[in-house]
Amino acid sequence: MGKKSQNHDDKDYYFDLGIQELDSGNFDKAIKAFNKAILINPDDQRLYSNLGIAYELSENFEKARKAYEKALAINPGNPSTLNNLAGLTLQEGNSEDAEKMYNSAISSEPLYIEPYLNIARMFVDMREFSSAEPYVRKILEMEPINAEALNLLGIITSVTERSEEAVKLFQDAIKSDANQYSVFSNLGTALSSIGDKKRAIIAFEKSFELNPNNLSIMNNLGVLYREMGKHNKAQYFFERA
Template sequence: MVLRLLIILALLLPVACTPVADVKKDASVHETLGFSYLQEGNPTKALKEFLLAVEDDPENPDVRSGLAQAYHRKKAFELAEGQYLKALEYSHGDPKVRNNLGALYLDMRRWEDALRHFRLAADNLLFGSPEVARTGMAVAQIKLGKYADAVESCQRALQIDPQYPQARLYLGEAYDALDKPELAIVEYRKAVAFVPNYLEAHYRLGMSYMRQKKMKEARDEFDKVVNIAPESDRGRLAGQYLKLLK
């Protein structure tokens, strides 16, 4: 029995004596690989790396945030929410994490929760991209039917970055909802001026032109949508509109 205990202890000693720094170094390697896989568009491999990283460094907010992003991209929304909340706890309310949590709540159709977290991120003076959070607020406000508030949120985003195309897009959508198509067209055109292949902006611009009975301009925009992404949902819809507008 003593011999068996000695063997067991001998086997355990290397683990018990592993320096904490080495464990965290391993976690850092897995974290780096995880974010690399996310950038490559491979959330499955990213998930495997972040799960390994979180075993070694469970209170690291960046690891928790990366794990949340991997779950989010795989549409495991409840799991993503849990990891974002842990990242918020361990980071003491990092506004980048709040912004990403707001984006998750948009995907979960929890508009009020999304609006709350985007607002907290936008109002945090340490957040480096408040225009992103302001635009997220606008998306939630549009979903809630608060179109005038959405206009204000987009305008505040554009005060920070006048060339932020997503803010132009959702400002246009808010104007469309307020029955101000001329103003919407101005914003969509600015969005595609900044990002020429902005699929959604071209599609919305085509729809606005069609409502204004400007059929040639509508055809031009729908044609661009088809050329950019013919197999996408927007591409197929644009193709159908092109057939109707012939």
């Protein structure tokens, strides 16, 4: 028996094709597929939401916004679309509206981790650490070994002079994911701040191993080795930095 031909009028055919192209990084093809799907099924918010993602990844931000807004016109409480539009809004420099959208996404689906992470990152970047901390702690209530949340809370406690707690948090983040150079670097900074230079060097060395081109890590190692009286090692890192 011959293979049954695919019905291109099927409402899911072009959606599935668009997802495949999106996952493969073929954003222009994904856009074409989602637009064809919309012609068949114009009331499916998934199509506009994924079309928005494809436009955003293509750096066509104006069309991405229109697609996200159309998706929300159909389903105003969709947490994923709210989260995506919040990220786009933040990228445009409007942190106030982004905050509202992230919180709307959280209200719509309180177990959805991404908007908690994104709003916490936003506040950390803005150095509004007291605003960021409740969101990070909420993530850790839901996912106690979430490496990114542990790292973010480590940053928050470190800059708010809770270095002992920060050290523990960075260590827990590393237990969860030992491949992030920035977490080892953060651990090195926290250990330095409590005077534990030997362990700070170990942390920075691991960070350097994971990212051997980072000038800040080289400089930190140079400073620590100089303070430890290891001038040859210090010179090595200062010259590279």
